[in-house]
Amino acid sequence: MTKPCSSRCLARTRYPASICLSRRASGYVDMRHLMRKILFALGDSRRPLHETAALVEDIVHTQLINLLHQAAEVALLRGARVISPEDIIFLMRKDKKKLRRLIKYMQFRDYKSKVLKTIDDEDLLDSDKYSSSSANKRQRLAQDFLGSIDQTGEFLSLVEEEEVDEVKQERLERIEKMTRNMDSSQYSDFCESRQLSFSKKASKFREWLDCSSLDVKPNAISMEILSYLAYETVAQVVDLALLVKQDMTPKTGDPFQHAISANFIQYGNSSAEAASTKKETDSPENTPPSTPSGPLTAGHQGKMHSMAQGNGGPNQDGSSKVKQRKRKKSAAACGVEAQSSAIQPAHIREAIRRYSHKIGPLSPFSSAYRRNGMTFLAC
DSSP, rough: OOOOOHHHHHHHGTSSSOOTTTTSSSTTTOOHHHHHHHHHTTTOOOOOOOHHHHHHHHHHHHHHHHHHHHHHHHHTTTTTEEEEEHHHHHTTTTHHHHHHHHHHHHHHHHHHHHHHHHTTTTTTTTTHHHHHHTTTTTHHHHHHHHHHHSSSSSSHHHHHOOOOOHHHHHHHHHHHHHHHTTOHHHHHHHHHTTTSGGGGGHHHHHHTTTTGGGGSSEOOOHHHHHHHHHHHHHHHHHHHHHHHHHHHHHOOOTTGGGGOOOOHHHHHHHHHHHHHHHHHHHHHGGOOOOOOOOOHHHHHHHHHHHHHHHHHHHHHHHHHHHHHHHHHHHHHHHHHHHHHHSSHHHHHHHHHHHHHHOOOOTTGSHHHHHHHHSSSSSS
């Protein structure tokens, strides 16, 4: 049985080390193709880097595995045989904003199921169907559980209050600015990517989480919530990485430019050293001298002179090589420009480092730091 990543493997993703590959064995479900499309839909470039997609995939997978294990512990404490939505909601109770976002998602799922059930009926807007308790089973389930653990009324107010989600609003504004410069083909790809989610790959998503190896398995509604939390985790990673990318962009006249992260400086210096080493190896000083040959005779000199005058001579070969070098340089420049707009793995690692950073003398001994190696992104 393939063993999931440990918290130590996730902790290593904060640094420029290689990505945790302990679970990439036989039977591994690859989600990088879907992850790249989701990254593009959330604000990354049109062609996200494979390394970035693999790193985000490992982070999301490890976070969901830890969340599943904690939800299984809660389910066992209450004597349940399956992981129900109440167990996941209980783990999310401390973050009111994300809990409100989850409740809105469950309301949307109820509305979608009602529309799909009545899509062929003429009385689609029948008020009796929309007010039935069976149609709002997800919302009713969450509301009943929050009412059972609510002592001050703060949880029930999350269901009743209608507030603008600032995070969602910022994401929509960022996406709207990104789509302004798109042509028809780019916008078509973007619309297809926006329609993707982990819930549309339900069987593959369950295999990706390796739910068959769990003693207490999640039910159908819990899998819907887990797929939503996976998408929200990717969205939050993209939000944080874009902020880091904005901070790392050099600005002229910025007095705080020297105060960037040491990890990013180390990563940038290693990349610069590798590039300079490659340039030094390709420099003329390091190229070995050509093999000396004997003096040319008069006949050979005439032949060389005639070749230089005709087609395919050394002069024309030299000019063609110069043109080829210019083309290669321009193609490399285009590739570097395309990669510069994409989120780099260093941005992801720095974002996770900043998010997991805890302030206080007892921060290394907190339960979240000790059990997970980092705080949860989705709850």
